[in-house]
Amino acid sequence: MAEFFVYSISSVGSVGAWSRYVFPFDVDDWAISGDDLYLRSGDDIHVLNEDLTGDEVSGAGVKPFEGEIQWPWLDFGQPGVTKNLFGFDIVGEGDVSVSFGYDQSNGGYFTDPYAVSADTVPGMVIPMPLSAPSLSVKLTYDGSERWQWNAFSLYLQDLRGMS
Template structure:
């Protein structure tokens, strides 16, 4: 392996909702330290620090490489398992250019719709139409990485299609 994977557990201030993030660094981390609000990483003879004003990773001294940011949900049932649900559309709130795709076949984890590039904040307008039917869905957001980005919320508009008795 040419790098290091770091897993970070974060909690929101409101609601105490937690989530794991995985970071893949292009270098091996030998040691790390936190001083104040800054994270420092040592790799061989190099010292790296996290700079939230920089877009990308320093892969070599003075060489910044941009990378995609990917957020993916697990397969969600949205109601009774195995019953087909109809997705009508979605809204997203955040910052930065984003491509949205939907996993539509849980038995084939790689089967996603093509990515649709949408504005970072779609709430001021109409719902983004996305008609598709599946028993469970996974949502994947891909941020290009050439600009700072942030995800705040995603709203899905769907209906359970089970028969009424």
């Protein structure tokens, strides 16, 4: 198994982000030719093709590659103050499961995944009642179809006292 971290900078606003790629095989060498990435694993040569949604050379049919995007723990205002999450919206392509981390002291406490369509903006806000001092959002795509994440909105209220 091989793991790669890639830093990308968008052309709009020069925003940078890290991506993590995990391959189910060891990678001995790699090369880029044009827009294609070639990976060598022993005697096998793999080419990454953005038109495919999984590994089609695994011998057992197509094995989809799951995609996961997770935000760090965010305070959304004053640290340690409980915030009420009312709902969210997501914009993208492909079906996705959304879960929310609600206990920063234990990184494993997330809500059960909630499956939604990739673009929830037309229509009502997706309700998600949750209270916590900090939140982490996790998006999981099962890899059975092409997917893309564009935007995510949280609707919340800070519960600190008013003066």
